[in-house]
Amino acid sequence: MKLNGLSCFVIAILLQNNFTSAFLNLYLSLSEVQRLIGLVAELYYVRNGVVNDYALNYVVPIPSKIDALYFTWESLSNQQTLPYTIITESSNLQALPTPKLNISSSGNVPTTVQTFAVSLPCSGTVSAEVDIKIIINVTISRDNVTSLKFQRHKICFEYENANTYVSIDSIPAYSNSANIFYVAVLCALLLILTLAIFVAFYYVRDKKTRRPPETSNGPTTTFLASLPRNSINTSSYGSFRRMPSYSLIDERSKDLQERITELTVQRCRVRLNSVIMEGTFGRIYEGSYTNEDGQEELVVVKTVTDHASQVQISLLLQEGMAMYSLNNKNILSILRVSIEDHTAPFLLYPHNNNTNLKIFLQKCKLSAEGVSHTLTTQEVVDMALQIIHAMQYLHKKHLLHKDLATRNCVVDDQLHIKVTDNALSRDLFPSDYHCLGDNENRPVKWLAIESLLHKSFSPSSDVWSFGVVLWELTTLAQQPYIEIDPFEMAAYLKDGYRLAQPINCPDELFAVMAYCWAMSAEERPSFMQLHVCLQEFYAQLTRYV
Incomplete structure (x- = not known):
């Protein structure tokens, strides 16, 4: 086969x-x-x-x-x-x-x-x-x-x-596909015969010009509609119809096959330069892409190594396509896809001198060379507001992120934030994901209590994750709950314990985090409420600068 x-x-x-x-x-x-x-x-x-x-x-x-x-x-x-x-x-x-x-x-x-x-x-x-x-x-x-x-x-x-x-x-x-075919043909013939007898009787009785009887295509199609439908297109894109790690809760206009087809470019138009990040089976390159006008664009290319499994390749494509066609200044959408047989797929994103936000925050810490960048509270709040803006847009499109974290955001030199998909995140940041015996690597310490216990996701569960992101911003990307075993997280949260207030974190900002971690999803704020709250706090900060 x-x-x-x-x-x-x-x-x-x-x-x-x-x-x-x-x-x-x-x-x-x-x-x-x-x-x-x-x-x-x-x-x-x-x-x-x-x-x-x-x-x-x-x-x-x-x-x-x-x-x-x-x-x-x-x-x-x-x-x-x-x-x-x-x-x-x-x-x-x-x-x-x-x-x-x-x-x-x-x-x-x-x-x-x-x-x-x-x-x-x-x-x-x-x-x-x-x-x-x-x-x-x-x-x-x-x-x-x-x-x-x-x-x-x-x-x-x-x-x-x-x-x-x-x-x-x-x-x-x-019992099998052959039976389906024979039953369909038999029913179609019987239906055609019935229609023919009815039309003939009507013609003889009323002596009127009868309309041409329906061809076999009509009845056959109607009958087969109740059976499992086969896809007409059996191209290599057919396997990417599965829901990605993002949850799609509205009906988007185009089939995923068509989306990948629209984005596909020839491999010869993509050039790989230096490796930006590398994991066990995933790599992120800086590269270039020759567009339809013959001009070269700087791009970031996500791909996998030669020893990556087919499951890992499929996850890369599914998760990379999750933010297809989203148009927002705070969201990084996929630009192009290059897929050729027997080679690893390339996922192309706009470059714009972006850096992974988690890595950027870690570099802001004191080192032997000094401080690469000192973040102010005002800048932290501004970055949080940008993430809120992206999440408001996603939820307006009826999309759930389900893996909101600084590792899934990028930042440029002007501290402009873009929320990204989570393609390759499990491989590039393995310490952020844990398997709790169910063969599923999950961002356990970023998940809401209901997501952890029942795998239930909603806009409120994204709000919980945003609270952890805000904690990451104020701690320069420390690991949350580092002292807690992943298997103990559910019991730890059920007992009412949460992340401690970071050093030098204003009480107003920590109150917002704690508000996001309410046990009941109904008690958590919406992103609109978070935006109003942090916008007011940002205005206070700028008023005294």
């Missing part, structure tokens, strides 16, 4: 040899993978009894418009039955009721290839991010039960009313 170079991150998953006696196959069919991710390939969770742990741990994002998931399975055991039970869970029952199955929740794994469906329509009453769990327990013997846990992440919109609900009874149960 030939896969598109950059879009095989799901299919090129390294199988871990975690064997189970459950001799079965369980996978997503060609049509389902293409519908969800845009790839022309099958994705096996269990192949000939071998469990793909990496695939199981991968949290698949589900677009809001997709209301059903389809799994294909078969038992390969000829000597015994394989009893199963299926449990479905929703983290937010108000936004998405408990998913339903179109098969029994318990029974025996079929001995022929069959597909079952899980219905997960949004209620339409609230906007929320919902974590969905599907747990399949396969019993081999009395003392041997294999548990397969699938994780999905779906965003529901309030304006999508409950009329979009798809009844589980209406979800087609089909």
Whole structure:
């Protein structure tokens, strides 16, 4: 099977040899993978009894418009039955009721290839991010039960009313793609025949000139609309439809495939110069790009090293495209993308003599050479106001950042701040991210309490992170909660403990930070309120200068 170079991150998953006696196959069919991710390939969770742990741990994002998931399975055991039970869970029952199955929740794994469906329509009453769990327990013997846990992440919109609900009874149960084709053709022919008889009868009865009957394209298309749709475009960009680390809670006008296509430039038009930053598998270069007018522009290029995995390459593209087409003076949007087969992708950003804000702040500390720049309280507040301006714009566009920190901001010589995406941040700033046993590197010490406990994100959780950013600005990028073990952070915050007031930090400024760290999200200020508060404080500072 030939896969598109950059879009095989799901299919090129390294199988871990975690064997189970459950001799079965369980996978997503060609049509389902293409519908969800845009790839022309099958994705096996269990192949000939071998469990793909990496695939199981991968949290698949589900677009809001997709209301059903389809799994294909078969038992390969000829000597015994394989009893199963299926449990479905929703983290937010108000936004998405408990998913339903179109098969029994318990029974025996079929001995022929069959597909079952899980219905997960949004209620339409609230906007929320919902974590969905599907747990399949396969019993081999009395003392041997294999548990397969699938994780999905779906965003529901309030304006999508409950009329979009798809009844589980209406979800087609089909065994394979060939059956779909034959059923579709048969139904189309029957519909055409019915229309032809009706038109002929109408013509004979009324002796009027009849309109030409509909061609087979109309009925066939109508019937197939209820089946999993296949993507027409199977280019290498198909795999980048997944939600990035930013949360998209509005319907943007263009498909991600089209966005990448619009931004793609030939590799020969990009030139790499010096390395600015380098991690284990990521690099940031200073370079140049020849635009459509033949002029060279200075750019910053984010890319990965040759030993980077396909998952890391995909994350680079997904997270880099998160701020596509945003137009704000305090946001650094991606400029161009260069993608060619068998080579690492290049993400191009405007240069503008920007420096990573965290590194800049660390250089402001005393050193053997003296102080590179002494920040005043007025400058700190001004930078904070610029970050607030960027976040107000993001939230106006119904975007959540979810990783707001000084490492994800840049600053120029005039202290102009731009908020960036978090592409490569996990690699370039590994000490800022921690895995709490769930195979997900997260900025634990920047997360709001609800994000840490329930992976729940909202504008209020971004406000919490802004409070930590303000603390970073006043401490010249010290590590927050450096003495606290990442696994103890949730208990530490639940007990009411917070970051201490930095030395030389005005009480007014620390009060703003503490306000951002309220336990209840409803008690935290909005970015508009923060802007008013800090603007008044900034006016007081300038009044006495």
